[in-house]
Every structure is written in C-alpha cells, then in structure tokens.
Amino acid sequence: MTEETTQNTPPVLAAGGLRFAWQAGQTLLDIPVLDIAPGEKVLIRGASGSGKSTLLNLFAGILTPTAGTVSLLGTDLSALPGATRDRFRAEHLGIIFQLFNLLPWLPVLDNVLLPCRFSRRRLLRARESDGSEETAARRLLAELGLPEAGSASAARLSIGQQQRVAAARALIGNPEIVIADEPTSALDEDSRAAFLALLQAECERVDATLIMVSHERSLEPLFDRVIPMRQLGRRHLVSARFPVARLALRSIAARRTSALLTCCAVALSVLLVLGVQEMRESARQSFASTISGTDLLVGPRTSGVNLLLYAVFRIGQPTNNLSRQSYERFAAAPGVEWSIPLSLGDSYRGYAVVGTTGDYFRHFRYGGGRKLEFAAGHAFGSGPDAVLGATAARELGHGVGDEIVIAHGMGATSFLKHESHPVTITGVLAPTGTVADRAVYVSLATLERVHETATPSFAAGPRAPAPAGHGDHAEAGHEASEGIRDDHGGDGAHAEPGEITAFLLGLESRVQVLRLQRAVNEYEGEPLTAVIPAVALFELWSVIGVAENALLAVGVLAVLTGLVGMLVAILGTLNERRREMAILRSVGARPGQIFLLLVAEAGLLAAAGALLGVVLKTAVLGALASPIQARTGILLESVGPGTAEAVVVVVVTAAGLALGALPAWRAYRNSLADGMTIRL
Amino acid sequence: MTIAPRPTPRTATVATALAIALAALLAVAPSGVRAREAPKLTWEEMVPANTSSDPLAVTSSAPVLTLDGRRVRLPGFIVPLESDEGGLISEFLLVPYFGACIHVPPPPPNQLVYVTLEEPFNLVSLQQPYWIEGTLQVAEYSSEVADSHYTMQADRITKYNY
Numbered sequence: 001m002t003e004e005t006t007q008n009t010p011p012v013l014a015a016g017g018l019r020f021a022w023q024a025g026q027t028l029l030d031i032p033v034l035d036i037a038p039g040e041k042v043l044i045r046g047a048s049g050s051g052k053s054t055l056l057n058l059f060a061g062i063l064t065p066t067a068g069t070v071s072l073l074g075t076d077l078s079a080l081p082g083a084t085r086d087r088f089r090a091e092h093l094g095i096i097f098q099l100f101n102l103l104p105w106l107p108v109l110d111n112v113l114l115p116c117r118f119s120r121r122r123l124l125r126a127r128e129s130d131g132s133e134e135t136a137a138r139r140l141l142a143e144l145g146l147p148e149a150g151s152a153s154a155a156r157l158s159i160g161q162q163q164r165v166a167a168a169r170a171l172i173g174n175p176e177i178v179i180a181d182e183p184t185s186a187l188d189e190d191s192r193a194a195f196l197a198l199l200q201a202e203c204e205r206v207d208a209t210l211i212m213v214s215h216e217r218s219l220e221p222l223f224d225r226v227i228p229m230r231q232l233g234r235r236h237l238v239s240a241r242f243p244v245a246r247l248a249l250r251s252i253a254a255r256r257t258s259a260l261l262t263c264c265a266v267a268l269s270v271l272l273v274l275g276v277q278e279m280r281e282s283a284r285q286s287f288a289s290t291i292s293g294t295d296l297l298v299g300p301r302t303s304g305v306n307l308l309l310y311a312v313f314r315i316g317q318p319t320n321n322l323s324r325q326s327y328e329r330f331a332a333a334p335g336v337e338w339s340i341p342l343s344l345g346d347s348y349r350g351y352a353v354v355g356t357t358g359d360y361f362r363h364f365r366y367g368g369g370r371k372l373e374f375a376a377g378h379a380f381g382s383g384p385d386a387v388l389g390a391t392a393a394r395e396l397g398h399g400v401g402d403e404i405v406i407a408h409g410m411g412a413t414s415f416l417k418h419e420s421h422p423v424t425i426t427g428v429l430a431p432t433g434t435v436a437d438r439a440v441y442v443s444l445a446t447l448e449r450v451h452e453t454a455t456p457s458f459a460a461g462p463r464a465p466a467p468a469g470h471g472d473h474a475e476a477g478h479e480a481s482e483g484i485r486d487d488h489g490g491d492g493a494h495a496e497p498g499e500i501t502a503f504l505l506g507l508e509s510r511v512q513v514l515r516l517q518r519a520v521n522e523y524e525g526e527p528l529t530a531v532i533p534a535v536a537l538f539e540l541w542s543v544i545g546v547a548e549n550a551l552l553a554v555g556v557l558a559v560l561t562g563l564v565g566m567l568v569a570i571l572g573t574l575n576e577r578r579r580e581m582a583i584l585r586s587v588g589a590r591p592g593q594i595f596l597l598l599v600a601e602a603g604l605l606a607a608a609g610a611l612l613g614v615v616l617k618t619a620v621l622g623a624l625a626s627p628i629q630a631r632t633g634i635l636l637e638s639v640g641p642g643t644a645e646a647v648v649v650v651v652v653t654a655a656g657l658a659l660g661a662l663p664a665w666r667a668y669r670n671s672l673a674d675g676m677t678i679r680l
Numbered sequence: 681m682t683i684a685p686r687p688t689p690r691t692a693t694v695a696t697a698l699a700i701a702l703a704a705l706l707a708v709a710p711s712g713v714r715a716r717e718a719p720k721l722t723w724e725e726m727v728p729a730n731t732s733s734d735p736l737a738v739t740s741s742a743p744v745l746t747l748d749g750r751r752v753r754l755p756g757f758i759v760p761l762e763s764d765e766g767g768l769i770s771e772f773l774l775v776p777y778f779g780a781c782i783h784v785p786p787p788p789p790n791q792l793v794y795v796t797l798e799e800p801f802n803l804v805s806l807q808q809p810y811w812i813e814g815t816l817q818v819a820e821y822s823s824e825v826a827d828s829h830y831t832m833q834a835d836r837i838t839k840y841n842y
Contacts, residue, residue, distance in 0.1 A: 289765045368764055510761055511794050511829045514773065514786035534760035534769070538806060541767060 010074060011035035012177055012209045013059060017068035020051075020058055028054055031068070034227070036209060038176070041200060043220060044213040046229020052213040055229075056181050059211065060093055061085040062585060073176055086590045090119035094170025094208070095586040096199075098182040101166030103580055104155035105254025108146070111154050112137040112169045118589065122173025129174060129206075140168035144198050160191045167199050171206065178203055180212040184219070196222055247584075248600035255573065259605060262569050266562040266609025266656075267616055270648060273555035274617040277644060280548045287313065287537060290434040293365035295513045296530045298322070298330060298520050299502035304531035305540050311342055311502035312533065314352050314435055318344055321499035326526050330505065333519070335512045338363040340504040343447055348406050348440045351392040355447035355500070361387070363506055366434050376400050377427030380443050386423040387441040390431035400425055406442065406450050421449055444500070505530075559652060563659055566605050570598065570663040574670070581671045594671045598664035599657055606656020610649040617645075718813050721752035723776040726790050726830065741788035743828050748818040754793065754832075755811050755840045758803055768800035774812055774832075789829040794819075801837050809840035 013036040020029040028051045036042055046052050057063040058070055061077040070077050073092060077085055094115065102111045116123040116133045123133055130136035141149055144164040149157065157165065163183055170178050180199070184192040196219065203210045212223070220226045252259045291297075291312050299307040300320035309315045324341075331339035340363055343355030354360075361372050361379045377400035380387055386406075388398055398404060403422040423446055431437055442450075507513055513532060520530035581594050589597075728744050757778045762771035774793040777784070795812060814834035 284767045285765050288763050288767045292762065295761070368770075509829075510771070511773070511789060511792055513761070514759070514775075514792070518786050532759065532761060534763050534772075535806070537763060537767070538760050538769075538803065542805070 011071075012038045012040070012073060013211070014071040015058075015068065016071075018058070018065050018070060019067040020054060020063065021066050022054075029058070036211060038209055039204070039207050041203065041210045041222075041224045042212070043223035043226045044211065044229060045215065045217065045220065045226055046213070047215055050229040052215075052229055053181060056179055056211075056213060060089050060095065060179060060586070062089075083590060087119070089586075090115060091121040092176050094172075094175040094178040096163070096166045096170045096178070096180040096183045097583070097586070099159070099186050101169070101583060102154035102157075102162055103250075103583060104153070105250050106154060108141070108149045108152050108154050108157065108165050109134065109137055110250075111165055112141065112172055114169060115172055115175075119173065122175065124173075126173040133172070136172055137168065140171055140202070141165070143202065144168050159186050160195065163187065163195055164198065167195070167202065171202050171208065174206040175208060177209045177211065180210065182214050183212065184214065184216070192216075192219075193222075245600060245604075248597055248604055251580075251597070252601055252604060258569050258573075262562075262566040262605050263609040263612055265565045266559070266606055266652065267612035269555065269558035269560075269562040270610050270613025270652060271616045271620065272558050273552065274613065274645060274648060275621065276548070276551045276555050278617065278621055280544075280552075283544075284541070286434065287540065289367035290436070291366060291533050291537075292369050293506065294504045294533050295507040295510060296505040296517055296520065297502060297533050297536070298327075298505065298528055298530045301527035301529050304529060304536040305543065307502065307529055307531055308533060308536040308540065311344065312435075314344065314439075318501045321501055322503075322528060323526055324498055324500060326523065326528060327500055327503050329523075329525070330516075330520060331503070333516065335508050335516065336505055337508045338506040340364060341444065341500045342502045342504070343444055343499075344501040346406060346447065346450065348392075348404060349396060351389070351396070352439045353406055353447065354439045354441050355444045356441060357443065360441065364436075364504070366432050366436060370432070372432065372436065373430040374427045375430040377425070380426050380441065380446070382443065382445065384421060384423045384446050384449065385426040385443070386446070387427040387429060388425055389429050389437040389439045389441075391437035392440055393425075393428040398425055398428075400428060404440070406440070406447075559655075562609065563606060563652070563655055566602060566609075566656065567659045567662060570602060570605075570660065571666070574663055574666055577667070578670050581667055585671055591668050591671050595661075595664040595668040598667050599660040602660020602663070603653055603657040606659075607649065607653040609656075610652035613652075614645045614649060718751045718753045721747075721750075721754045721816070723754075723756070723791055728790075741790050743790045743818045743830055745818055747816050747830070749815060751813075751815045753811055753813045754816075755809055756793070757809050758806065760803060760806075764800045766800075767802075769797070769803045770800040771796050772803075778807055778809070793830040793832050795832045795834050797834055797837075804839075811836075811838045811840050813837070 013034070015031050015034040018029065018031040018034070022028060044052060044055065054063065058065055059072070061070070061072070061080070064078050069079075072088070075088065077088070080088060102108070103114075106114075113133055116126055126133040126136035130139055138147075141147065141164075144167055146161060146164055146168075149161065149165065154162065154165065163186070166183070170180070178199075183199070184195055187195055200210065200222065202208075212219075213229075297307060297311060299311055299318070300322045302319065306316070310318050327339070327341055330336065331341075338359055340360045341356055342360075344352060346353035346355075358379045361374075364372055366372070374387075375390060375393075377387070386404065388396070393399065396404075402425045404425065405422050423442060429436065505516070507516065517530040517532065520528050581589075584594060584597070585591075726744055726747065728742055754774065756774040756776055758769070759773040759775055760769045760771075761773060762769070764770050772795050774795050775787050776791055777787075793812070793816070795814070812832065812834045813836040814832045817831050817833075818828060819831045820828045
C-alpha cells in the first residue's frame, strides 16, 4: 500500500510530473512520481469517475499528458510520433477492458491473434515461445480454461469466457505490460477470483507487469501493491501494420444482411444505368447500320422519320402507297445510278414479306457500306421464288429448295393463305445483324400473284387489292426502266403491283442529292416525300435522345440513391461500433487506420454492388436479347463487360470511397475522443 | 465507301454523366492550343466573280477553279449523308444556309461542299453551324447529269459561335 517500492531494476513504467486536464484549469490527474517495477502486480483502485480510465489511456499513450512524461520500458511516450507510439503500444502492451473486448464478427482464435496481426514483435515472440502463433493462442486459451473455444464465434461466449479470451489476447506474444481496466466488474464473485488467479498466473509465467484498475476493495489482497486513485488525484497513462482490407471484409461479413441489401441497391441501380446505356447503344447501332449508301428514300407524303421507320426499319405500318409510275419516273431520272422498289405489308409467319427486285441484292448496303451476301443459293428470278433473311431462315427452319406459302397482311398470323401459290426458296442471306435478317424477299410479280388470289373482301392491311387494270402500269414500267426488265426477264405477262410502298435511290454523285430531293418533293404527279436517310436518322436520334437522356439521368440518380443508402447503413451502425473502434485502438490501430477501415468498407460495398450490377446486366440482357430482337429487330450485341462497365465500376467505387469518408471521419473523431474507453 | 468501325461514344457518355452527377466534377476542357488556322473563305468567294454574290440569286453554278487545292476554313450547316455504326457522321454536304432542303431551292453546286471525314464526328444538331477546315478541291465532271463541284477532306471541325 505504499507508493515507494524499492526495486533495483529500472521501472517498467515511470511517470514524472504528470498532469492531465481535459479542459484547461481542471486538472484531473497530478502525479509527481510513479514507478512500477517489472513483474509487479499493481492495483489502481478508485471510484468511477476518479480518472482511472484516463490514467490507463495516458499509460498506453493514447492520451498525451498536459504536462510531464510517461515512460514505458525507458521510452518517453510523449516524445514519440503518433505512429511509433501506436506501434509501441501494440508491441509492449496487452490490454483488457471491462466488457466487450472481442470483435463479435471474428472467431475466438482470430480475436486472440489480433495483436500478432498488428505487431511483428508479438508475432515473433509468440512463435518463439510456442512454435506458431496459433499454438500460442490455443495454449493460452487452454490455460485459461477454454480449450475448445478457438473456432467458436466470439459473440456466442458468456461474459466470463469473453474476459478470458481477452486475457489470452492481452498475453499473446508476451508483452511486458498487461493493462486491465475493470476486467472483472461484469463477473460474479466466484468467477472474479478465478479469473484474477488465472490472469496473474499467466502474467507471472511470462514476467509481465500487471496494472489493473478497479473499484473493488476486495481485490486488494491479491496484488503486490495498491495505489488508491485518491493519491493520484494529482497524477498518470496509454501501439503497427493494420490489416485494413481483411478487417473491413470480416466486418462487412458480420453485417451481411444489411451489407447484402446495400449491395443489391447499388447493383440494381448500376443495372439500370448500364441497361439503359446498352439498350440505347444497341438500338442506335442497330438503326445506324441498317442502311448505308442510299442517297434518297422516297415514299408517299409523310414525315421523313416516319417513312424511315416503316420503310427501312419496318416499325409501324405504311399508311399509303405510291404509284409505280412515280417510281419509274424517278428511277429513270438523270443522275440516278440505281433504284430499289419496296413493297411492304405482308407477312410470312410473322416475318415481313418484302416485294422488291434483284437490285435489292445488288445495290442495298448496310453497316457502313457492306453488301448483302448469300449464305446459300442466289437471288430470285422471274418465277414464284423467295429469298430468306438469315434469322427468318434459321427460326423457320427453311433452306434453299423449300416451298412456303405467303400470307396476306402484316400480323404474325394471317388465316388468309392460299395453298395454290407456294413460292420456292432460292436463296438465304448471310446474317447482317439488321432487320434485313428478319424478312422474306420476293419479286414484285410474285407478291402480286399472292394478292390476286386473296379474297378481296378479306384483304387486310394497308394495301388495296391490286386494281384490275394495273397490268398496264407494269407494262409501262418495263418500258421505262431497264433495271426492272432485267429482274423480271421482261416477262410482261406477269402482273406487277400497281403500287409500291417506297423506293430507294442511289445517285451517281452525292452532290446531286439535294436537287433530286427537291424534285421529288415538288413532284406534281403525286404527293411524295424524299428524305436523305442519314438526315432522317439524325432526326430520329434527336427525338429519342431526350427520352434516352431522361432514362440515363434516372439511372444515375438511382446509383446516387443506392450509395446514399449505403452511407445511411454505415452511419447507422457507427454508434454501436464505437466499442469496436476502442478495441482496435487498444491493440494498436491508429485513428487514421480506423478512418481507412470505414472508407474501405464503403468502397468494398460499392465495388461489390457495381460488380454485381454488371453481372446482373449481362444476365438480364442476355435473357432478354432474343425476345427484344423478335419484337423490335434490335440486336443487343452483348459482348460481355467492356470499357463502359469498367468505367461504371470504377466511378461507383470511387464514389463509394468518397462517401465513406463521412462515416469514417465521424469514427475517426469518435476514436480520438474515446481512445480505448468503451462507451456503451 | 468503307468506313472503319469506331468505338461507340457510350463509354464517354456514361463516364461523363456519372462523373458530373456523382462527383460534381466539371470537366471544363479549355479549347486549348489552337494550331494555326487556315484562312477563312466566304461562300461568296466560291462563286465566279462575274456573277451575283447573293447566293439565292446565283445563276452560274460553276466553281471557282482557282480555289482548287487551297486550304481553307469555311462556316456552314451540315446535311448528313452517311453515318457510321455508332451514329457518327462520316460524310456530309456543307451548305451556306440552314433549311437548304425545304424552304428554298437547293444551293447550286458551287454553293455546296461535299465533305468526307477521316474521323467521323458527333453532330449535335442540324441547326448548329460549324467551321470546317481542310483542303478544298474542285471535282470536275463532264457528265451531263453531274456538275463540277467542291469537295473537301476535312481534318478539323469546330462549332461556329455566332
């Protein structure tokens, strides 16, 4: 009970002129001199609020004295820079708290091993004494009466068991000093004595100095020396490589439900952004590559975008047709190099039937000037022949030589079929990735025969039944156009439709296009519209772009919402985690590392969410690709994650890290204020 | 014509959208160092001297042959002719006034430049005029349908600010 102990060896802990005040002028501790000898077992006893915990924080170097010095093992802690002090604490001090010593999300063994993770010296000493740190941990646990506890979850232990695990952690790697802050106050009388006996025996075994604070007088006889806090009312106290990523992962794993939900929120928002982006790119790409090299698209009077949509992309229905005479006139106009008539409105099992001429296969270009190729067979001749697009052939299971019967009308099913006029497939086109794959091509004459046999009163669709006398037009047309005659072998006996839906023109010189467009638009024979496909496409983008951007903005906002949700989840757990932070501080974590831990958690959650989003997007679009193509003809070319995905993952992760700084900052502040003090 | 496939602009779009929204990053790219600009050319200079300079009243459609091979900067509106798979414009007609297509007769050949681009570009709006820079050439045609006209392989396109 005396403060003067006579020891010959230098003290383990020496305090001189030590003062500490939380606020200027309100000195809590004033300790002129205090020496603690190696191997001593000292009890610092006092009531709550007497400054015991503050003293221990000063001893451990977590708090810096207002005046005076604290030397541990001959080292003046206040002279050390923060990082060195933290390392020093990790290497030479074992600390036991009153309660909540363990990280509940780590198994018992990992809890015991924590000091070895922060301090290389402790690790080496544990290996030196027991061969490996795991063996050391198991031995300590066994000696403390917990032989089987190693793999258990720390959260499942009783309080008494937890305290013994804490003792094992404090002792592993043989630190010179064990500091225990009311370690027995949560235990009943019997366990208290048993725990102290074990703790003291272990300290003796490794020659560790035990400094314990408690308010219990009944413990006094068990110690070499008792220092009443009263006496120190004018006096005394308080670290390594921090496995941030590992701890962050374990910490997240312990909160896996909320972590999973947070991840899902981020993932769904990323799915939305990437999905919208992919759809818009694919649609754009699909539209942009559907037609190329065509100078003018001509149809009946309508808007350019509308004409492009129904005549080229086959979206929507033509509302009107134009006469063959008009077509013949412009096909033969000076400067026109080639022309392709298009007659739409019919279907074969849901695939559009396109009435055209052999010029279609010769002159039509897509995807930046590529020509249509035949995968099998050749173009149709003058007979009842048909050419199938790649998708149509594959899906319908038809090949060259098969006979099909073309229905009347545009729908997926039409019941007006005429078995009497089957057509023979002469060729199958190679895939283009455009709407051209989803069509059945026949000559205008073949299409006309189909219509001749359709019962006029049932004839559905926009096309009027062919007028009886229209064969004259066809005759006239043949006179006017060499190109058409080639395609039909000059067989004037076949009736061709008197009307077509639209036609494409290619010019000798593209400079002529405005002039010819003007001529078509001012044509007096019939109200017509001529558009430059590239211009109509551009107008289409302008229309769609607004909706696309709105969707994308919604996606970006959803990502923000997901990340803010994550922030809320992390902030919400911060208070209950203050004690975790104190534990980490006691084993040598620096405030900066606490900050990093939380930032890393946020970053990991955001990154996991973003990656999950990419996986979801690939899966969802993969599953939707074929129904979308079937309905819209838009090919979703999902070639797996690309740069866009990488950018999104990086940006979302960076945003997560940035947002994580907020809870991290608060935890950092808490940990500076709390030190090793456990707040409940 | 063949146009080399280019990467789509989606990466940039997503990156920009996210960056702006999330990090409030303002990518203020200054227009930077300007290489020496080619001399400006006006549309009036593209009509031979003996004809009226009012483009709407132009009667002669012959190009000015002396302009052949001259490196110039010319402002005008863009009528897209061809876009690549990503929707970027790779060929267009440059015309002196917007709406060259509907309200007024089309410009005569000497008031048109047929422009091809090595590097397809992202046209913002049909109403947006641009400065086009490159070497002007006169394509001589002797055919009865096609007139001689200007062509240009443009290497620089910048927005025209009123």
